[in-house]
Amino acid sequence: xxxxxxxxxxxxxxxxxxxxxxxxxxxxxxxxxxxxxxxxxxxxxxxxxxxxxxxxxxxxxxxxxxxxxxxxxxxxxxxxxxxxxxxxxxxxxxxxxxxxxxxxxxxxxxxxxxxxxxxxxxxxxxxxxxxxxxxxxxxxxxxxxxxxxxxxxxxxxxxxxxxxxxxxxxxxxxxxxxxxxxxxxxxxxxxxxxxxxxxxxxxxxxxxxxxxxxxxxxxxxxxxxxxxxxxxxxxxxxxxxxxxxxxxxxxxxxxxxxxxxxxxxxxxxxxxxxxxxxxxxxxxxxxxxxxxxxxxxxxxxxxxxxxxxxxxxxxxxxxxxxxxxxxxxxxxxxxxxxxxx
Numbered sequence: 001x002x003x004x005x006x007x008x009x010x011x012x013x014x015x016x017x018x019x020x021x022x023x024x025x026x027x028x029x030x031x032x033x034x035x036x037x038x039x040x041x042x043x044x045x046x047x048x049x050x051x052x053x054x055x056x057x058x059x060x061x062x063x064x065x066x067x068x069x070x071x072x073x074x075x076x077x078x079x080x081x082x083x084x085x086x087x088x089x090x091x092x093x094x095x096x097x098x099x100x101x102x103x104x105x106x107x108x109x110x111x112x113x114x115x116x117x118x119x120x121x122x123x124x125x126x127x128x129x130x131x132x133x134x135x136x137x138x139x140x141x142x143x144x145x146x147x148x149x150x151x152x153x154x155x156x157x158x159x160x161x162x163x164x165x166x167x168x169x170x171x172x173x174x175x176x177x178x179x180x181x182x183x184x185x186x187x188x189x190x191x192x193x194x195x196x197x198x199x200x201x202x203x204x205x206x207x208x209x210x211x212x213x214x215x216x217x218x219x220x221x222x223x224x225x226x227x228x229x230x231x232x233x234x235x236x237x238x239x240x241x242x243x244x245x246x247x248x249x250x251x252x253x254x255x256x257x258x259x260x261x262x263x264x265x266x267x268x269x270x271x272x273x274x275x276x277x278x279x280x281x282x283x284x285x286x287x288x289x290x291x292x293x294x295x296x297x298x299x300x301x302x303x304x305x306x307x308x309x310x311x312x313x314x315x316x317x318x319x320x321x322x323x324x325x326x327x328x329x330x331x332x333x334x335x336x337x338x339x340x341x
Contacts, residue, residue, distance in 0.1 A: 001028045001109050002068070003086035004093055007282040008113045010208060015050035017042065023064040023093070026052070029075040037068050069100040084109035114287050118279065119301035124209060125325065128280065128303060131168060131211035132323055132335050134204050138162035138170070139215050142200065146219055152176055152189045155200075163204045170204025170211075180216065181317040183274055183309065195220035197227060197316040203284055210284045212305050213335050214321030228341045230268070230310050230318045235340045237262040237308040238320055241276060241290075245298060245324075245331040252294040259308045268310045277305040280323055298326045303334070 003009045004025050010016035012034065017024055024042065028034040033054060038046050040057030047055050056071060058064040072083070080103040085094060087110040098106060120128070142159045155174040163170040175182070179189030180199040192198070201214040218227055237259040244250055244258045256276040263272045275291035280303045288296045288304060298304075307321030322335045 001084040001086065001112060002026070002089070002097065003028070003109070004089055006086055006088045007208075008086045008088070008109075008117075011113070011117060011282060013050040013052050015046070016208075017046060017049070019090075023058075023068075023096075025068060025093075027068065027071050027075065032075055035071045035075070037064060037071060039064075063100075065096045065100040068097065072101060072104075080104045082107055084112055086113065117281055118287050119299055120281060120303050120325075121301075124281065125301075125303070127206045127209035128211065128323070129334060131170075131204050131206040131209055132213065134163055134166045134168045134206065135170065135202055135211040135213050136335060137166060138204070139200050139202055139213065143198070143215070143217055146192065146198065148194055149191045151191055152179065152185070155192075155198075159200065159202055163202075166204075168204035168206050170202065172200055172202030175199040175201075175317075176219075177316060178314055181311045181313050181315060183311060183317070183319070192219060195222075195224075197318070199317060199319060201319065201321065208282050210280060210282070211323060211335075212280055212284055212321065213323060214307055214319045215338065216318045216320065223341060227316065227318070230312075230316075231320075232340045233263060233266040233268065234308050234310055234318045234320050235338070236266075237272075238306050238322070238337075241306050241308070242324065242331045242333065245326060247300050247326050247328055247330070248297055250298050252288050252290045252296045252298065253292050255290045255298075255306070256292055256294075259306070263308060263310060268312075271310045271312055272308060273311055274309065277307050277321075277324075279304050300326055300328050302326045306331075 005019045022039045024038040026036045036055040043055045043057040058067045082105045141162045152174045160171040173185045175185040176189050176192050177196040180197045198219045199216045203212040240262045241255045241259040259276050277290040279286040279288045309319035311317035325332045
């Protein structure tokens with residue numbers, strides 16, 4: 001396998017040096033020790049920060065792909081074979097590799113990387129749990145500081161500061177009133193007025209692992225009857241999916257169906273416009289995806305979001321998103337669920 005800087009590269013090496021116009025790639029043989037190919041002036045940085053010690057440098061005037069070819073031939077000296085490319089590899093890198101490694105078959109490396117990462121180890125779960133703790137505390141602190149006439153950007157900046165103060169980079173979407181009816185918001189909405197909906201979708205990163213939590217609240221004295229109805233229906237939909245989940249039995253699509261049925265039966269079916277959830281780990285969105293058509297069965301160690309929503313354009317939206325772990329006995333909610341209204 002060949003991987004350029006990405007979360008998969010970081011998973012294999014313990015460090016993500018970032019992509020640039022200069023090639024950095026790790027070459028991982030099926031048998032033997034991996035080798036990093038990088039600019040000569042980056043060799044020491046790569047060695048100091050990653051778990052790998054074999055880093056080969058290329059000079060600025062050289063073709064780096066020739067060095068990759070030399071490394072590949074060294075690792076597999078007896079003829080051509082198959083090279084799996086890390087799935088986010090750029091097309092330009094693929095073309096250059098194929099030019100230097102003619103005769104080799106290139107395939108998508110996603111089946112390998114997804115299988116390696118989809119079940120989290122205890123060390124990974126500990127980092128995700130910490131990211132969740134920081135995110136929940138930052139969202140709560142941000143809600144506590146809401147004031148009339150602030151903008152969505154003002155509150156988003158406040159949210160990021162609250163995360164930084166707790167030791168993790170992060171941030172998220174902040175949406176007021178009608179803006180909350182857009183699942184991913186927009187560049188800026190109206191200033192905050194009392195008696196309106198506020199939605200915050202946030203996450204932070206701890207040692208390479210992410211959280212992703214959404215909370216929807218009412219800013220004012222008393223939530224409207226319609227907000228209470230919609231909020232509680234979304235909460236019920238989330239509960240239905242959580243209670244359904246059984247390890248090695250429940251398919252991802254069945255979780256989506258369970259939540260969607262509740263919302264449809266409540267009269268808001270067309271207003272639930274996205275999948276129920278997604279995997280969570282080194283990427284904020286990664287397998288497994290809780291969506292119709294995905295027959296993957298949830299296994300112990302898989303981490304995913306459950307985030308049903310109802311979005312009424314021109315009025316308001318409600319999404320409740322919690323981070324969950326499939327255990328040997330069922331779904332464990334890693335975050336702290338909000339109560340019904």
